[in-house]
Structures are given as structure tokens and as C-alpha cells.
Amino acid sequence: MDQRIIDLYDDFTHGGMSRRSFLDKLAALAGSTAAASALLPILQNNYAMAQTVPESDPRIATETVDIPGAQSLKGYLVKPKEGGDKLPAVIVIHENRGLNPHIKDVTRRMATEGFLALGLDYLSPMGGTPTDEDKGREMIGQLKQPDVIAYGKAAVAYLKGRPDSNGKVGAVGFCWGGGAVNNLAVNEPNLNAGVAYYGGQPKAEDAPKIQAALMLHYGALDERINAGIPAYEAALKQAGKTYEIYVYEGANHAFNNDTNAARYNKAAADLAWSRTVGFLKTHLG
Incomplete structure (x- = not known):
């Protein structure tokens, strides 16, 4: 195209x-x-494709949970049925449409990799993610940054305190969610690892506040987001932070979204996912 x-x-x-x-x-x-x-x-996204791991998959159990510490905040919790009593936990943060079927599928995929996975619905305090994507984008635009950070911090505390968690919490986010991961890392010292897919970068001067290990994925054709890479990387390096950056040649923004035929890049998505899983197991295991 x-x-x-x-x-x-x-x-x-x-x-x-x-x-x-x-x-x-x-x-x-x-x-x-x-x-x-x-x-x-x-x-446009075709959510009929969002069944890489169906809800009926015998390897997992799913439920909707309330997150304490934030009014009406809910999440889609998926856990593997096997793998031990104490699991590493990962928040999965959606794009700018909300917790749609694709991100729920990504949450289930994360659970099959051995993680206690929480697809956090940042729109749940506003009534929940709508089926209308245009409405979802409009609602995302109404979120205030302090609330976004507070919701993420509440999710970290929730997962850290669950009896089936090993106490270590990471976050992986896509597009809007990638930016949310970066900002959560700045504001939440209890976050152990963050993976941001083509996410907006925080202010360079905030990099010293980051305690989490970071993995940052970018599509080489994504000029809008990539403009912020040099300053962010320089700040992370200067602050002595643990980070990895990967730029995938020929890949666009949203290259991981396999429900979007125009932008999905299987080679980049598969490589980024394998790197993500390995990284999270290293820092959360």
C-alpha cells in the first residue's frame, strides 16, 4: 500500500x-x-482476527476484576492454569481505542507465556471501552495524565499484592499504551520492567526517575514517534539506566497489530514478541 x-x-x-x-x-x-x-x-482493524488465543483455550483462565485504589477501574485478568503458585505479573496497556478484542487477545497470549496478565481498561472509570472505535479515541482524548498514571500505579499495587504473584510487576503497552508504559516507569518505582511498542517518550529530564528496566520497540517508518528516540536514548544512557532499543526496518507504527492488514508486519511482530517475552522473564522471573 x-x-x-x-x-x-x-x-x-x-x-x-x-x-x-x-x-x-x-x-x-x-x-x-x-x-x-x-x-x-x-x-481498519478486523477483530475477527483477534483470536490467536481464544478465551476457551484450556491453558488459561480469564475473569474481569476490580482494581482497588481507583474508582470503577477494571481489568481483564488472565492467568495460566499451570506454572506455579507465584507468577510474574504483567500489565498489558491498550492502544488509543481502549481495551479492544485485539488487546484482550494479546493479554491471553501473555498468559500462555507464563505470566499473570492484566489487560487494564483505562476507560472503565468512564463506563468502559466502547465498541465504536471513534468513540474510544474520543474518550482516550478526555483522559487526564494524572489519572492515567494513577490507574497504572493502582494496577501495579494490585498485581504486586496478589497471592498468586511473585511480587514483581512489568508492563507492556502499544501505541498510546507504549507512551503510558514510559510515563508509568517515570512515576512508579515499584515497576520492575517496561516494554513500550512505538510509544511516545517522556521528557528527557525525567529519565533519572526511572527504576524499571526498559525495552523499546519502534517501526522504522514511524517518523512521528521516532523523532523522540535520540533525546530519550541519550537521557537513558546518561542516567545509567538499563534499556534496550530496537528499530524494525520496513515496519510502520502499530506493526504488532495483526488485526490491521495495512500495518501489521509479521516478521517484526514475531521478533519483537520473542524479545519481549525473554526480557520480561529475565527481569520478572
Whole structure:
């Protein structure tokens, strides 16, 4: 697909324009309104694909839980049925659409790797993640940063204190959630490890506050997010932090999302996932 179309969709999904403006510009790039309509299913997420690990998988148990310390905050908790009484715990932080079927699937995948996995719904205090993605993005835009940090800190405390947790907690986030991981690392000293997929970077001067080991994944074609890499890396290096950075050639923003045909990059996603699992096992095991 024309990279200009992917970039246009990225601008739209991150609040750069209205849906009407996006469709007009898409039609101009595609050559006609009909051609634009044909492209939309490829650009948009297809949640029928979000069943890599179905809820009925015999290896896992799932439930919705209330998170103490934050009003009406809920999460999708998935744990392996085998693997011991004390498990390393991981918060899975969603993109800017909320806790959608894809992120729930990622949470289940994390559980099959031996983690106590919590897909945190940052929109639950506002009534929960809606099925309408445009509405979800609108709700994400209404979240206040202090609340986002408070929700993450509440989730860390919840997982750290569970009797089936080994007391070590990590976080992995995607897009908006990647930025949330970076900011949680700045503000939560009890976070042991953070993995941010194509997430916005915190202020460079905040890097010394980070206690967690970090793994940062970026798509080489994601110019918007990648502009912040040099300053962040320099700050982490200067502060003597434990971190790893990977940039995947030929990969776009959201390259891990296998429900999005236009941006999913299987080679990059598989490599990043294997690195993520290994990293979390090293720092949380």
C-alpha cells in the first residue's frame, strides 16, 4: 500500500483530522471515493482476527476484576492454569481505542507465556471501552495524565499484592499504551520492567526517575514517534539506566497489530514478541 495512505491513516487515528477530512484525503490519494471505500477495510482493524488465543483455550483462565485504589477501574485478568503458585505479573496497556478484542487477545497470549496478565481498561472509570472505535479515541482524548498514571500505579499495587504473584510487576503497552508504559516507569518505582511498542517518550529530564528496566520497540517508518528516540536514548544512557532499543526496518507504527492488514508486519511482530517475552522473564522471573 502507498505509504502516504498509511501515514494519512496514522494522522487520523491519532487525532490529526476529522473523519470527513480523512475520507476526503483518502479519496484523493486513492483516485476516487469508490477506491477509498475499498481501502477502508484494509486500514481498519478486523477483530475477527483477534483470536490467536481464544478465551476457551484450556491453558488459561480469564475473569474481569476490580482494581482497588481507583474508582470503577477494571481489568481483564488472565492467568495460566499451570506454572506455579507465584507468577510474574504483567500489565498489558491498550492502544488509543481502549481495551479492544485485539488487546484482550494479546493479554491471553501473555498468559500462555507464563505470566499473570492484566489487560487494564483505562476507560472503565468512564463506563468502559466502547465498541465504536471513534468513540474510544474520543474518550482516550478526555483522559487526564494524572489519572492515567494513577490507574497504572493502582494496577501495579494490585498485581504486586496478589497471592498468586511473585511480587514483581512489568508492563507492556502499544501505541498510546507504549507512551503510558514510559510515563508509568517515570512515576512508579515499584515497576520492575517496561516494554513500550512505538510509544511516545517522556521528557528527557525525567529519565533519572526511572527504576524499571526498559525495552523499546519502534517501526522504522514511524517518523512521528521516532523523532523522540535520540533525546530519550541519550537521557537513558546518561542516567545509567538499563534499556534496550530496537528499530524494525520496513515496519510502520502499530506493526504488532495483526488485526490491521495495512500495518501489521509479521516478521517484526514475531521478533519483537520473542524479545519481549525473554526480557520480561529475565527481569520478572
